[in-house]
Amino acid sequence: MSETTVAISEREQFIATKGRRKNSLKCDADSIAGCVSQRACVYCGARVVLNPVTDAIHLVHGPVGCASYTWDIRGSLSSGSELYRNSFCTDLREQDIIFGGEKKLAKTIDELVAKHPAKLMFVYSTCIVGVIGDDLAAVCKAAALRNNLEVIPVESSGFIGNKSAGYRAACEALLKLIAPVDRAQAAASRTINYLGDFNLAGEAWIIRDYLAQMGVQINTVFTGDSTSATLKGAANASLNIVQCAGSMNYLAAQLQELYGIPYMQVSFLGIEDTAKSLRSIAAAMGGGAIRAKAEVLIRRETDRVLPYINKFREKFIGKKAAVYVGGGFKAISLIKQFREIGIEVVMIGTQTGRREEYDTIHELVAEGTVILDDANPAELERFMTSQGAHLLVGGVKERPLAYKLGLAFIDHNHDRKHPLSGYDGAVNFAQEVYSTLCSPVWKYTAGKGGG
Amino acid sequence: MLDCTPKEMKQRHGAVINPAKTCQPIGAMYAALGIHSCLPHSHGSQGCCSFHRMHLSRHFREPAMASTSSFTEGASVFGGGANLKTAIKNVFSIYNPAVMAIHTTCLTETIGDDIPSIIKSAEVPEGKLVIHANTPSYQGSHITGFSNMTKGMVAYIAETASPVKKEQANIIPGFVNPGDMREIKRIVKAMGIKFIMFPDTSGVMDAPMTGKFTMYPQGGATVAQIKDSGNSKITLALGRFASSDAADALTKKCQVPAAVLKTPIGIKATDALLLSLRRTFAQEVPAELEEERGQLVDIMTDTHFHFHGKTVAIFGDPDVVTGLTEFVLSLGMVPLHILTGTPGGAMGSAVGSFEDDINELLTQAGISANVKAGGDLFTLHQWIKNQPVDLIIGNTYGKYIARAEDIPLVRVGFPVLDRSVHSYLPVVGYRGAMRLIESISGALLERADRDAADEDFELVM
Numbered sequence: 001m002s003e004t005t006v007a008i009s010e011r012e013q014f015i016a017t018k019g020r021r022k023n024s025l026k027c028d029a030d031s032i033a034g035c036v037s038q039r040a041c042v043y044c045g046a047r048v049v050l051n052p053v054t055d056a057i058h059l060v061h062g063p064v065g066c067a068s069y070t071w072d073i074r075g076s077l078s079s080g081s082e083l084y085r086n087s088f089c090t091d092l093r094e095q096d097i098i099f100g101g102e103k104k105l106a107k108t109i110d111e112l113v114a115k116h117p118a119k120l121m122f123v124y125s126t127c128i129v130g131v132i133g134d135d136l137a138a139v140c141k142a143a144a145l146r147n148n149l150e151v152i153p154v155e156s157s158g159f160i161g162n163k164s165a166g167y168r169a170a171c172e173a174l175l176k177l178i179a180p181v182d183r184a185q186a187a188a189s190r191t192i193n194y195l196g197d198f199n200l201a202g203e204a205w206i207i208r209d210y211l212a213q214m215g216v217q218i219n220t221v222f223t224g225d226s227t228s229a230t231l232k233g234a235a236n237a238s239l240n241i242v243q244c245a246g247s248m249n250y251l252a253a254q255l256q257e258l259y260g261i262p263y264m265q266v267s268f269l270g271i272e273d274t275a276k277s278l279r280s281i282a283a284a285m286g287g288g289a290i291r292a293k294a295e296v297l298i299r300r301e302t303d304r305v306l307p308y309i310n311k312f313r314e315k316f317i318g319k320k321a322a323v324y325v326g327g328g329f330k331a332i333s334l335i336k337q338f339r340e341i342g343i344e345v346v347m348i349g350t351q352t353g354r355r356e357e358y359d360t361i362h363e364l365v366a367e368g369t370v371i372l373d374d375a376n377p378a379e380l381e382r383f384m385t386s387q388g389a390h391l392l393v394g395g396v397k398e399r400p401l402a403y404k405l406g407l408a409f410i411d412h413n414h415d416r417k418h419p420l421s422g423y424d425g426a427v428n429f430a431q432e433v434y435s436t437l438c439s440p441v442w443k444y445t446a447g448k449g450g451g
Numbered sequence: 452m453l454d455c456t457p458k459e460m461k462q463r464h465g466a467v468i469n470p471a472k473t474c475q476p477i478g479a480m481y482a483a484l485g486i487h488s489c490l491p492h493s494h495g496s497q498g499c500c501s502f503h504r505m506h507l508s509r510h511f512r513e514p515a516m517a518s519t520s521s522f523t524e525g526a527s528v529f530g531g532g533a534n535l536k537t538a539i540k541n542v543f544s545i546y547n548p549a550v551m552a553i554h555t556t557c558l559t560e561t562i563g564d565d566i567p568s569i570i571k572s573a574e575v576p577e578g579k580l581v582i583h584a585n586t587p588s589y590q591g592s593h594i595t596g597f598s599n600m601t602k603g604m605v606a607y608i609a610e611t612a613s614p615v616k617k618e619q620a621n622i623i624p625g626f627v628n629p630g631d632m633r634e635i636k637r638i639v640k641a642m643g644i645k646f647i648m649f650p651d652t653s654g655v656m657d658a659p660m661t662g663k664f665t666m667y668p669q670g671g672a673t674v675a676q677i678k679d680s681g682n683s684k685i686t687l688a689l690g691r692f693a694s695s696d697a698a699d700a701l702t703k704k705c706q707v708p709a710a711v712l713k714t715p716i717g718i719k720a721t722d723a724l725l726l727s728l729r730r731t732f733a734q735e736v737p738a739e740l741e742e743e744r745g746q747l748v749d750i751m752t753d754t755h756f757h758f759h760g761k762t763v764a765i766f767g768d769p770d771v772v773t774g775l776t777e778f779v780l781s782l783g784m785v786p787l788h789i790l791t792g793t794p795g796g797a798m799g800s801a802v803g804s805f806e807d808d809i810n811e812l813l814t815q816a817g818i819s820a821n822v823k824a825g826g827d828l829f830t831l832h833q834w835i836k837n838q839p840v841d842l843i844i845g846n847t848y849g850k851y852i853a854r855a856e857d858i859p860l861v862r863v864g865f866p867v868l869d870r871s872v873h874s875y876l877p878v879v880g881y882r883g884a885m886r887l888i889e890s891i892s893g894a895l896l897e898r899a900d901r902d903a904a905d906e907d908f909e910l911v912m
Contacts, residue, residue, distance in 0.1 A: 031497060031521040033534040034541030036490075041498020063557050063588035064467060064792075065474025069502035071848070072868075083455070085851075086829075091467035092589050097561055108465030115457060115468075127496055127558040128589070131527060158496035159522040159558060377514065378545070381664050396505050400514045406662040445662055 011035075014374055019367040026373065031162070036376045038324070038397055039351050041158035043126050044070065045166020049247050050122050050154065050173060051084060052076035052198045052223040053231065057118045059088045061105050061136065062126030066158075067091075075417065076199045079225050088112055092128060102134050109143040109151060120228035121151045122173060130157025150228065152176050163326070164246065164352045171251040174222065174231065175258075181235040183260055190285070191219035193237040195252055195263070196244030199224025203421040207268055210278060210422060214293045216285055222248060235259045239284055241266045241277070246327030246352055267329065268421040270337035270429070271302055271309070301423040312430040313342040315438055322347035322389035324380055324398055325412055328357025334393060334412070335364045341430050346387040349375045377401050391437055406445040408436035456829060456855070458836045468829035469848065471766050472792025475586035476554050477503040478596030478626060478693075479603075480517055483552035485632075485650025486604065487671030490548035491517040494535055494564065495556030510866040511629070511656040511874050516666055518542050518551075522558060531564045532572075539573040539581060546666060549674060553583040554600060560587035580674060582607035592793040593865075594692050594768050597626045601697035604649060608674060609681040611705040616684045618732065619645040621707065623697050625690030625714055625770050626865065627879065629657040629670075634877035635689070635715065635724075641739050642725065644732050647676045647683060657875050681705030685731050687724070690714040690770025692793060692805070714770040715879045716887070717778025718747060743881040750888055751782065757892045759783035766790040766831055766845040767864035769805045769824065771878075775844055775863065776809055778884065780816045782891075784842075787820050788834040794825035828852065842895060859894040863887070 013026035031037040043060075047070045051058055054076075060067035067089035078084065090108045092101050109121065125136050136153040144151040156169045192211070197204040204224035211218055219237040220230035240252045240263035252263035264284060266277035275298045282294040321343050323334050328350050335345050348361055349372035361371055370383045377398075384392060384407060392402040395413030402409040410432050412420065418428040476493060480503045483491035493500035500519035507515035518541075520526070520534040535553070542551050553566060566583045575581050584603035586596040601623060622639060624632045632653045639646045654670015680686070686701050686709040688694035698709035710727055713720040722744075725736050762785045765775050769791040776786050789809050805824040813820055821834045832852045835843075839856065843849050846864040853860035867873050877883035900908065 031519075032537075032541060033521045034518050034538030034545070035521070036516055036518050036546070037497055037521065038501065039497050040501040041496045044498050044502070063474050064470045064472060065477070065499070065502070065588050067467070068470045068473040069506055071469070087469050089467045089470060090465055091470070094587070094589055097589050104465045111463050111466045116455065127556070128561055131558060131561045158498045159527045160524050162497065377516065377664070378666070397501070397508055400508055400512055401664060404514060404660065404664045406660070445660055
């Protein structure tokens with residue numbers, strides 16, 4: 001593609017190069033009409049956060065499309081109920097748009113509850129519902145009384161912002177679910193909530209296991225492999241740890257304000273961040289025996305996985321990576337994780353990163369690294385090529401783009417099958433980088449993949 | 452996962468559970484990708500465009516480019532005219548396509564944006580084209596959207612140059628894979644007939660690896676070709692639901708007569724395509740295709756006892772399901788449950804319905820079955836629970852039912868998200884029928900091998 005294809009002046013402020021222009025990156029703004037944006041909508045954001053609640057009926061109030069595209073949106077695993085893996089929808093038709101969809105919604109809720117006994121239902125509003133003005137809250141309230149279950153409206157009309165607004169809508173819905181508790185009792189519970197892990201490929205289970213080894217019990221995970229009952233009791237925890245900041249910082253802040261539960265940021269991507277996070281949790285939970293157990297765990301696991309990682313590291317000498325992911329916090333962890341395996345990040349961007357996250361990214365990356373917000377495929381192509389990247393980390397839409405350029409690719413989003421959290425996750429990550437970067441396929445292509 | 456589906460069936464009025472369709476805009480986006488150098492544009496919120504690109508990318512494993520009007524709250528209150536005008540300007544200055552193909556979403560349909568007027572008042576660069584289709588998500592399905600955008604191509608581009616028609620055919624292939632479109636083109640070429648296929652996603656959604664990312668790959672019907680479709684002797688609309696509206700529009704606009712045929716899946720529908728071409732163009736069927744047909748009949752003879760009396764459930768898009776039903780009947784199989792998510796009759800066309808078409812096929816074969824348009828996979832699952840089958844044929848989402856009921860699944864249709872290569876290889880034509888036989892008999896025999904007791908396990912089949 002020619003240079004002219006990216007020469008749109010409105011986009012210049014969203015792109016920076018470390019060393020040239022410090023901290024000038026624009027972010028958290030609306031996309032420009034007519035761009036090929038990689039961003040999704042409010043509803044999508046709400047759905048990805050709430051969908052891992054396993055025993056809930058997730059009902060999409062809108063035309064069928066919104067429900068069908070998000071039916072299998074995340075590979076969140078469940079240790080119990082599989083109800084969340086069905087796709088429920090009101091399938092609004094023309095007459096519903098004209099006369100309003102409230103009656104159909106009420107009828108749908110009743111029918112679903114009759115077929116699938118559940119304690120909890122989330123009802124998501126889509127673009128159209130926002131426009132025709134259905135009173136979601138009122139219908140949900142009446143249906144809840146009628147059917148004796150909790151029906152929580154999720155205000156996620158697609159046009160009211162981008163994916164971040166959807167995260168917030170999801171957090172608001174979760175706040176409605178959480179039952180108030182006696183704080184004195186809760187603080188003594190000595191359990192923690194793990195926020196911002198959606199149990200993709202069983203990642204939350206890995207972390208649950210680590211914490212159990214340290215003698216720390218998880219009260220509930222938001223929202224990976226969670227149930228209406230565990231979420232309801234969330235206010236019983238004495239600490240909240242937050243992995244995916246983009247989606248869950250708001251909830252953590254609210255839980256602190258409402259119930260006095262302190263929170264801290266953690267990351268379990270890569271061995272450096274995992275160790276750091278386990279130590280901070282131990283310290284926050286009172287140190288002592290917990291701290292000692294954490295050190296044992298860290299030493300044992302590091303010794304176990306380092307030889308694997310070092311073996312992969314030898315294969316990666318001189319390789320460069322480009323990163324384009326959803327949130328800023330994941331981007332930051334990835335820079336460190338690539339460093340662990342000896343790969344330099346030369347281009348990094350996010351869909352919804354925040355100012356302070358971009359500041360951290362700027363601090364972390366090497367001179368000359370390109371940083372960009374809300375990039376389009378043309379920009380990604382241009383900078384991956386000019387920066388000499390061998391590998392792209394992204395989501396499902398970026399995968400074919402990388403392959404077409406002959407670049408290796410890692411899915412760090414919805415489609416992956418292997419856990420990338422914790423020590424085993426770090427090995428999986430290196431293994432995945434190896435299997436794509438060192439595939440014989442690049443011998444037959446004209447691109448740079450595998451170099 | 453679907454273990455909780457109850458066997459007892461009750462009438463539902465509101466809920467759709469596990470849809471067997473999706474919404475119009477993605478069909479329009481796919482059709483628009485079948486014009487060379489076209490950028491599809493989604494007039495609505497960002498999510499729609501993002502979902503559709505993601506879904507197409509997952510099915511085809513190709514980049515699916517499309518721009519969006521990026522609606523905000525303001526646009527939804529005050530109308531999307533300003534967004535669309537900015538978008539038109541930006542699309543041509545940033546991405547420089549030959550054509551921008553706008554489709555609407557439920558949001559922009561409901562607030563009532565008047566797309567033709569907005570296009571008229573926008574700055575479209577000299578020599579560039581903006582076309583549009585209204586694709587409200589709350590009507591029809593993705594097949595309707597495909598049909599509407601194809602009709603839009605006729606409305607905006609097709610022209611009549613002279614009253615004398617050229618010795619050429621228009622082929623509207625319907626919502627099928629690029630591999631199918633390639634196969635149909637090969638067949639028509641082998642017949643020695645000049646033709647124009649639109650939309651044509653071959654070369655776009657199955658482009659070769661070159662080491663370069665091209666926004667507009669080599670494939671697709673060119674504007675000149677679509678323009679010239681008004682001068683053709685006949686339009687063959689393959690698949691009534693996805694193709695007949697555009698063919699009708701071309702009859703009305705440019706007096707090109709239309710023949711509506713089935714999607715050429717299986718021997719009978721492929722014969723019908725060749726006969727129609729032979730009749731219109733007085734061409735003999737070449738030895739190459741005769742030979743292929745002979746091979747197919749040979750294969751059907753060799754394997755007929757694998758299939759005879761085996762029961763099957765088929766679901767997916769109406770044109771493909773109709774073709775598959777006719778084909779499995781020709782193999783001696785017994786379709787017991789046949790379902791499409793796309794509602795009722797073909798939008799805007801006066802003739803019959805999906806259920807009529809299927810029931811006619813079943814009556815001829817003396818079989819009674821469950822048949823439903825506008826259904827969902829929950830219904831299909833309940834049918835199967837009440838009357839089990841030996842095989843399911845349908846898209847990826849059938850895998851949940853297949854697992855719950857322990858029935859082999861052959862993946863055909865859209866979307867197939869969990870397997871690869873399918874979009875390159877045809878299910879249409881005689882070759883496609885051979886491939887279907889391989890898949891179906893492979894699935895049934897694999898199952899027989901797996902279930903066989905040690906003493907029954909043998910090499911001979």
